Every structure is written in C-alpha cells, then in structure tokens.
Amino acid sequence: MPTLDLINLRKQFGSVTNPVVAVNDLNINVADGEFLCILGPSGCGKSTALRMVAGFEEPSGGDVQIDQQSIVNMPPNKRPTAMVFQKYTLWPHMKVYDNIAFGLKLRHLPKNQIDQEVQASLELVGLGKYGDRYPAQLSGGEQQRVAIARALVLKPKILLLDEPFSNLDALLRVRLREELRQIQRNLKITAVFVTHDQEEALSLADRIAVMSKGELQQLDKPATIYARPKTLFVADFIGAMNMLDGEVSGGVVKVGNQRLPAPAECVAAPAKIAIRPEDVTVTQTGEGAWHGRITQVSDLGHYRKVFVQSPDLGMLKLYLPKSVEVNDGEMITFKPTRFLIFQGPLPPFEVKL
C-alpha cells in the first residue's frame, strides 16, 4: 500500500554564509489512496517540497519515504512517482501516442500491451481518438489531460501534480479538477497536489497542508482548516476573514467599543479576533449590538457580500442571506455568532455565542 512520508524535510538554497531556506523541517504523511493538497502563496516552498519527492531537488536534510523506504538516494528516473507539470511539458516532436508510450517503451513492454495501455489511459482522460495528433494541435486543457494520462499510464505509487491547472481558464480549471478527482477516486491512487488556489485545494483534497515561508502551518481536513485555522496565517489565507485587534482581560475581550466573552484560559494580553463574514446575524439595536454604515453591496447569487464601515472597527466584510434587506448607505446592526481569539503562537480559542 503506497504511503508517502516527508520527515523533517529541509531544503536551503544560496551560499553557506547566506542560506535561503525554502523548506524548513517539513513533516507530512500521506496515507494510501489519499489526495493531499499542499497549499500556500507563491514562494512558500510547496513546489520545492514536491520536487524533492519527484527527485528534481536534493533535500538539504530529512527524509522522503515511500512505503517506509527512503527514496532520497534514488535518481528521479528510478522513483515510483509520476509528475504532472504546470506547463504541460508534452514533448512537441512526438505524437500524443508516443508521448504516453515513451515511459512504457523504456520498460520494454510488448508492443500490443503498450498499444492497449496507451489507449486505455487516453480513454480515461476522454481523449480516445487523439493518439495521432501532435501536442501543438491540442488545446491547453487537452494537453494537460494527455500529461495526466502520461503520468497515470505508468501506474505510479504516488501521483504528483505541480499546479497543473493554473495555466487554464477558470471554467476549464473547475471541470478538469472534477475529472481529476473522479479519476483519482476510481484508481484509488495516492496523490499530492500543489496549488496556490485555496478553492482548488478545498474542493479537491482529503487533507490540506498549508505552508508559509517554508514551514507547515496546518495539516487538516478542508472543513477543519476553514473552521479552525491553527495560525493567524491560515486564518487570513483561507477564505475571507475579518481580523480585529482586541485586548483580553478577566474573561472579556475588548474589541473597539465592544466587549465579547473570552474563555477563562485566555491570558490578559492583546489578541487578534478573527470573524468569518458569514458568522454574523443581523439584529435589533440593543446590548452587544455592533453597528455601521453599509458602503457596498454585491449580489453573489445565493448570498450578498456587504461592506460595512464601523465607527470603531473600520471596514468589515459580511456575508448575509438574501432574506435580509440591505441597501447602500443605510445603517445596519449585527452581532458576531462565532469568532476565534488568537494570542501569540498558540492555537486559537473558538467562541460561539
């Protein structure tokens, strides 16, 4: 059963005197058949981590194990991994068939078996009749499908994908994403998918590893990442979030002119209060109600995005159901229903009202 473990994985570039740490002490375990996304802004080290698994970068420290066997001393052409690159990377002088058959020919399979497997993998990505074409005759989406077929035909233990859809337009990106998820489910293949697109990660992954500046921030299920971000970075990076400065003292956190309850475990110190735009309800004026002037309303289909200028808290972003009547320039009163209190590097406290 293929599993993948990154153990204290480290990569630094640059000179000894002035090292640039791209990946720092990364620990990620990928279970058999799991679809794991590594998510982070560009330059966070996610691609470098993936390239160390594929063998294109040599780790400065730590280990990469497949099925508990270290592969760091294996050259990339011997590793049981297959990679799908961002820029398709089909060989332009070979037809689609030859692109896919290339790896099979290296394994000295009989001709008719190669034919069968190439055809089967082309069918899998919905390009059954494209074997005779050259890559230049295909659209970007088709090329990336061929690249996926080329990786899958070798039956790798681990499928690696390095931002495979980021060169495609939005609509196609969503479609290919769903197709890929379906294929991965059917084949039960272990996959690691690197992306900077949080929506992609949230919709694809069994678990997401969020990285920032070479370090793992959080490794959790998508729902957990969204609901219980462990660090301020994750809270800010995943989804929309209202970040407010507050001060905890005696079971209360003071935010602007408002007071919110805080768990007893909170220390009396400054804190960051994180409120999701959807974790608010519109209320009557009264005790504990927040208020502000609506500056912008955008209709986003099944909900509305509303910007509210609060006199003491600045600009807030709210997602409100369509049942609530809101208009530009009007005053609105609302209450948070759920928020997180971040203090230093500790995991946050969740408060539900």
Next chain:
Amino acid sequence: MKIDPTPAYRQPTIFGYRISTRTLRREAFGIFALVALTLIIIGPMMTVFLWAFAERWRQPALLPTEWGLSYWYETLARNDITSAMPMSLGLALTVTALSAIICLPAAYAFARINFPGRQGLLLSFLAVNAFPRFGLYVTIAVVFFRLGLVGTLPGVILIQLVNTLLTMIWIPTSAFQNIDRALEEAALDVGAGRLRVFFQITLPQVFPALAAALLLTFVSTFYEAQGALIIGIPGIRTMAVLMYSYINNQIVVQYGAVISLMLWLPSLVLLSFAQKFLRGNTVSSGFGV
C-alpha cells in the same frame, strides 16, 4: 438621362489582381521595399549569371550579344580548378565537423553551467569579428610560420575554425538555453536516463538550430578566402582563393563569373536539401525567424 449604377472607375491592377488605390497607397512602401530588395539581391546574381554564359557583352547592350560555354570549358580544363574544388569541399566539411565537435559541447556547457567568467567568455567569441580580420590573420600567420603551419592543410583548418566559433557557439547556446528544462524533467520522471533524455528529448528540440548553425558554418567556410589565402599560399589553394586571384589578375570577367557560379553550387544543393528534408519552417526557426 440614364445613370450608370456603378460608375466606371479604373482600378489599378497588378499582374491581373485588382487593387484599390487605397490599398495601393497604404502598401506603397511595402511594395517599394519588395521591389528594391529583389533588385538588390537578384540584380548582382543575375549579372554574374549572365557574365558566366556571355561570349561577348559590350556597352550599351542590355544583354550579352553572344552566348556560349567556351569559358566553362576553358575553366574546367584547368588543373588548379579541378583540384581546388575537392579541396574546398573537403576543407569546408572537415572544418564544419571539427567545429561541431569542439563547439557543440561548449555551447551545451555555456547554456547549462553557470561557471565564473561565462559571460566574458561568450562575448570573447565576438572579438574575432570585432577586429579587422586581415590584421588578425597576418599576426597569426607570423606565429604559424614559426610553427611550420603556413602552406599546410592543418594551418588552414585552424585559421578557418577561428571564423566558425561565433556561429557555432552562439546559435546552439541560445537554442539549448531556450529549451524548457521541465521537458527534460518530464522525461526523467517517466524513467529515461540522462543520455536518453539528451538524445531523444533535448537534441530533437535544438535540431533546427543546430542544422542552421552547421549550414551557415559550412557555407561561410566554403567561401572563406582571406584566411585561406594568407595561411594557405602556396600549398593550399581553395576555390575562393582561386576566384580572388582570377578576378585580380584577369581582365576577362568571365573566369571570375564561372568560378563564382561553381561556388554557388554546393550551397544551393545544401539549401534545397534543407528545404526538402527539414519540415517546413524548422530551418528558419533555427535562424530565429
């Protein structure tokens, strides 16, 4: 009075194609440039061509008044010509092959390895073309004379190699640089070894550029006369050198014209070969067109 619905207005035509005056005005510069270019390129070639087959061509006749092949017979009957042709061909082939052996690995290194002094070294190949060649050759001739290389084949090969460095290193270097490394990584990824990646993935990508560089090198070496003249005389006489002496020492234009036509032949053959066997635009893409 009857009014013609389509008023007759004369449209200018070019080779039977109707072209509106507006298009003509807009494209006037382009058409002018095309005609001028054709005259500049084809004109001298036509003149040489005509002279080679002219028995008699006096002012102010536009074309030769008498045609014939007598100068061809005369030229081809000469011993120095019949021995110079194989010499020129062999020399150009040898120099091109040697240059490829020396320069192509160097170009790969320039493209792939970031060693100290890389930029400076690359620019240094330009130096050969930056100074007047003649001065360079004379200086080298002094050194070669001491080494006993003057008038020998190795001497001429060496001097002509110097000329090929720029083309043979710069074009392939930029071709190797332009290859997307991910293409090679993808091949490694599916299990190909380094050598196989180079021969099956990298080389086919740079092939048009390499073909272009080889072609340029062969043709320029074949025509090279200064170096061959200074270093090769008297032992080595190439076609290009002979052409110089014929043009310098003969009052009769026809000998020079016949030899220059003979000099065209190999490059014509090569170019048509390239046209036929390299698909469509691959050669021009090698030149960066």
